[in-house]
Amino acid sequence: xxxxxxxxxxxxxxxxxxxxxxxxxxxxxxxxxxxxxxxxxxxxxxxxxxxxxxxxxxxxxxxxxxxxxxxxxxxxxxxxxxxxxxxxxxxxxxxxxxxxxxxxxxxxxxxxxxxxxxxxxxxxxxxxxxxxxxxxxxxxxxxxxxxxxxxxxxxxxxxxxxxxxxxxxxxxxxxxxxxxxxxxxxxxxxxxxxxxxxxxxxxxxxxxxxxxxxxxxxxxxxxxxxxxxxxxxxxxxxxxxxxxxxxxxxxxxxxxxxxxxxxxxxxxxxxxxxxxxxxxxxxxxxxxxxxxxxxxxxxxxxxx
Amino acid sequence: xxxxxxxxxxxxxxxxxxxxxxxxxxxxxxxxxxxxxxxxxxxxxxxxxxxxxxxxxxxxxxxxxxxxxxxxxxxxxxxxxxxxxxxxxxxxxxxxxxxxxxxxxxxxxxxxxxxxxxxxxxxxxxxxxxxxxxxxxxxxxxxxxxxxxxxxxxxxxxxxxxxxxxxxxxxxxxxxxxxxxxxxxxxxxxxxxxxxxxxxxxxxxxxxxxxxxxxxxxxxxxxxxxxxxxxxxxxxxxxxxxxxxxxxxxxxxxxxxxxxxxxxxxxxxxxxxxxxxxxxxxxxxxxxxxxxxxxxxxxxxxxx
Numbered sequence: 001x002x003x004x005x006x007x008x009x010x011x012x013x014x015x016x017x018x019x020x021x022x023x024x025x026x027x028x029x030x031x032x033x034x035x036x037x038x039x040x041x042x043x044x045x046x047x048x049x050x051x052x053x054x055x056x057x058x059x060x061x062x063x064x065x066x067x068x069x070x071x072x073x074x075x076x077x078x079x080x081x082x083x084x085x086x087x088x089x090x091x092x093x094x095x096x097x098x099x100x101x102x103x104x105x106x107x108x109x110x111x112x113x114x115x116x117x118x119x120x121x122x123x124x125x126x127x128x129x130x131x132x133x134x135x136x137x138x139x140x141x142x143x144x145x146x147x148x149x150x151x152x153x154x155x156x157x158x159x160x161x162x163x164x165x166x167x168x169x170x171x172x173x174x175x176x177x178x179x180x181x182x183x184x185x186x187x188x189x190x191x192x193x194x195x196x197x198x199x200x201x202x203x204x205x206x207x208x209x210x211x212x213x214x215x216x217x218x219x220x221x222x223x224x225x226x227x228x229x230x231x232x233x234x235x236x237x238x239x240x241x242x243x244x245x246x247x248x249x250x251x252x253x254x255x256x257x258x259x260x261x262x263x264x265x266x267x268x269x270x271x272x273x274x275x276x277x278x279x280x281x282x283x284x285x286x287x288x289x290x291x292x293x294x295x296x297x298x299x300x301x302x303x304x
Numbered sequence: 305x306x307x308x309x310x311x312x313x314x315x316x317x318x319x320x321x322x323x324x325x326x327x328x329x330x331x332x333x334x335x336x337x338x339x340x341x342x343x344x345x346x347x348x349x350x351x352x353x354x355x356x357x358x359x360x361x362x363x364x365x366x367x368x369x370x371x372x373x374x375x376x377x378x379x380x381x382x383x384x385x386x387x388x389x390x391x392x393x394x395x396x397x398x399x400x401x402x403x404x405x406x407x408x409x410x411x412x413x414x415x416x417x418x419x420x421x422x423x424x425x426x427x428x429x430x431x432x433x434x435x436x437x438x439x440x441x442x443x444x445x446x447x448x449x450x451x452x453x454x455x456x457x458x459x460x461x462x463x464x465x466x467x468x469x470x471x472x473x474x475x476x477x478x479x480x481x482x483x484x485x486x487x488x489x490x491x492x493x494x495x496x497x498x499x500x501x502x503x504x505x506x507x508x509x510x511x512x513x514x515x516x517x518x519x520x521x522x523x524x525x526x527x528x529x530x531x532x533x534x535x536x537x538x539x540x541x542x543x544x545x546x547x548x549x550x551x552x553x554x555x556x557x558x559x560x561x562x563x564x565x566x567x568x569x570x571x572x573x574x575x576x577x578x579x580x581x582x583x584x585x586x587x588x589x590x591x592x593x594x595x596x597x598x599x600x601x602x603x604x605x606x607x608x
Contacts, residue, residue: 018450026466140591142542142562144549145583148569152580156573243455247546251569261458262550265465273465281454 008292012285019281024067027270028060076275081264086271090257090279096166097245097256098283100179103172104241104248105234107180108187115184116191117226120199121218131188138185143244147178147251164253175252179244183237190233194226201225228298235291239284335603342599348592356408363402364390368557371397376575392577394567400577404585407561410554411589414475415541419533421479426486427529431517433487434494444487451484457546464552474553478540489532493525527604534597538590545586561586 058066070077076086119128138146154174155163161174198204199222207217246258253259257276264272326334336342355362377393378384379400391400433444451459460477467473497503498521506516547553548562549569556563561582568578 014446015450018447019454022450023462026462029466136594137587137591140538140594141587142545142549142565142583142590144546145565145579145586148565148572148579149583152572152576156576239452239455243457246455246457246461247550250550261461262552265461265552268465270465273462277454277458277462280458284455 004296005293008289012289015285016278016281020068020071020278021064023274023277024064027274028063071278076278077271079264079269079271081267081269081272086275087279089272090260090275093255093257093260094279096254097242097249097258099166099172100175100245100248100254100256101238101241103176104179104183104244107176108183111181111184112187112191116188117195117218117223119188120192120195123196128192132192135185135189138181141182143178143182144247144251146182147175147248150174150178151251166255171252175248175254178251179241179248182244183241186237186240187230187234191226191230194229195222198222198225224298228295231291231294231298235288238287242280242284336599339599339602341595342602345592345595345597345599348588349596352408352589352592353412355405356412359405359409363399363405365399365402367398367402367406367559369398373397376571376578378575379577391581392575394564394578395571395575400564400581403559403564404561404582406559407564407582407585408589410471410558410560411541411544411586414471414478414544414554414560415537417475418478418482418540418544419536421475422482422536423486423529423533425480426483427490427522427525429483429487430490430492430525431494431521434491435498435513435517435521441491445491448484448487451481456481456543460543460547461550461552464547469547469552469555471554471558474544474547478543482536482540485532485536486529489528490525493528494521497521497524531597531601531604534593534600538593538597541586541590541593 074087078084079086079089082089115131119125119131122128151163151174154160161170162168165171199218204217204222207221208214212221245254245256246261248254249256249258250262257280260272261276263269264276336346371393375393375397376395377386377389377397379392380387380390382392389399389401391404393399394403429444429448433441459481463477463480464473503516503520506520511519544553544560545562545565548560549566551566554560554563564582565579565586568575568580568582571578
């Protein structure tokens with residue numbers, strides 16, 4: 001296990017390296033942000049001076065070296081909008097995004113696990129039809145539109161939940177449902193097909209023929225084994241989940257990373273953009289790592 | 305279609321060489337009519353394509369015509385609404401129905417072009433990585449991993465922040481964020497196909513690599529490619545709408561469904577129809593494409 005962990009952790013490095021390189025190249029190709037940083041009536045001398053002081057006149061490899069030197073010290077440069085180092089600004093927003101992501105995942109699990117098991121055990125029943133149909137419908141619905149419709153119904157018409165913002169528990173409910181049900185759609189489908197496969201296995205038939213109650217067969221024997229592919233897919237969904245928070249945050253004015261990033265994109269605040277991309281990629285990679293470890297714990301047959 | 309009919313013909317020579325069979329078109333129509341969801345999907349997709357092509361003759365108004373006399377008119381069945389504006393008007397008095405009709409053009413154009421671009425890149429990378437293996441394969445697959453670690457929408461945001469939003473940028477962005485799935489799929493297929501006898505035979509008689517790739521490997525990945533592409537158009541349409549909704553996709557005066565939704569969001573408390581109908585248009589279109597894709601998978605890929 002120790003060896004596996006070390007190897008798996010080391011694998012993160014090249015991926016982060018490639019990501020940082022791609023982002024650097026994109027920013028380099030984009031040309032300099034100086035024009036946006038100075039007032040419009042700035043003289044050419046001022047522009048030249050700023051370019052010089054930011055090191056933008058250096059050749060590609062020198063700039064890349066400076067960038068990587070900063071990166072290994074977790075320095076992404078200063079945000080020109082906030083006039084301070086980018087990373088702390090990004091990290092300050094991270095808890096809000098993680099809170100939303102975690103709440104959405106909980107919503108997704110609460111919906112998907114019972115629904116997936118149920119529709120697999122009662123295959124082709126009306127409930128199964130409803131669950132699979134719902135899953136497809138939810139996949140077809142743009143997440144931000146679902147959010148707006150939920151605001152329309154529960155906030156504007158019924159007045160049950162606040163329209164936007166973060167603070168109390170009731171602020172969290174609508175965004176979490178918006179994002180969580182979207183994830184649940186994919187998860188339900190997966191749990192269902194995974195359960196269907198396992199319910200056909202010999203050991204399930206053996207358990208049933210031994211006279212074990214159906215409830216235990218389904219929930220202990222079958223579900224535990226069905227969890228393995230589900231964990232992998234759930235981890236892969238973190239990418240979708242994190243991507244989803246970016247949009248959902250905008251719909252609900254949730255003060256997280258997504259909102260910050262979209263503002264930064266609009267104002268071309270590249271330090272913030274780079275820091276956000278790096279942090280988000282890191283979170284996604286970390287989640288995949290956790291999934292790999294869980295995978296190993298859940299299924300002792302897997303050898304690395 | 306020609307490749308599909310080739311496949312069909314091949315099947316026939318294997319299974320029933322003697323029996324007289326109906327034309328390809330009739331056979332496909334029969335297969336389509338067998339599936340309710342497939343038929344639904346096909347009809348809606350066809351309808352959306354026709355609407356997009358004939359938008360200028362179908363739309364009752366100029367979609368960008370501002371009419372101060374008819375601001376925020378509700379749809380016809382509500383009090384204050386009339387048949388003049390069936391789905392109502394927005395805050396500038398523009399006809400919602402006309403805007404949705406014109407919006408279909410952008411959604412389809414961007415969706416199809418982006419998927420085509422992604423397909424070309426992905427198939428090329430997949431073929432090369434799968435066929436040559438070794439170092440190239442390793443390098444390309446690490447690149448794929450890196451892309452998977454970044455949520456698609458995040459990557460799209462970074463590129464849009466650098467190059468600024470336009471239809472071309474959007475197509476390129478969606479194209480290069482989506483190629484990864486094709487690369488993985490094609491690589492996987494190629495890995496198994498290249499071990500088959502006919503490829504080995506071709507190699508042994510000295511057929512050149514690029515000919516083997518084009519003549520022997522490429523035709524064999526067409527079926528899964530069509531299925532993935534269809535489903536990919538659906539996700540691309542949603543992604544385009546999300547980016548336009550965030551204000552980073554299609555820019556006015558070009559009309560997109562995401563853009564109409566974004567405009568309507570501010571009036572959600574008083575004029576719900578502004579945000580509701582474009583969302584419905586997206587959902588129905590995407591649902592139809594998913595149904596069509598699922599049907600294609602059932603027909604083209606007997607394994608699943």
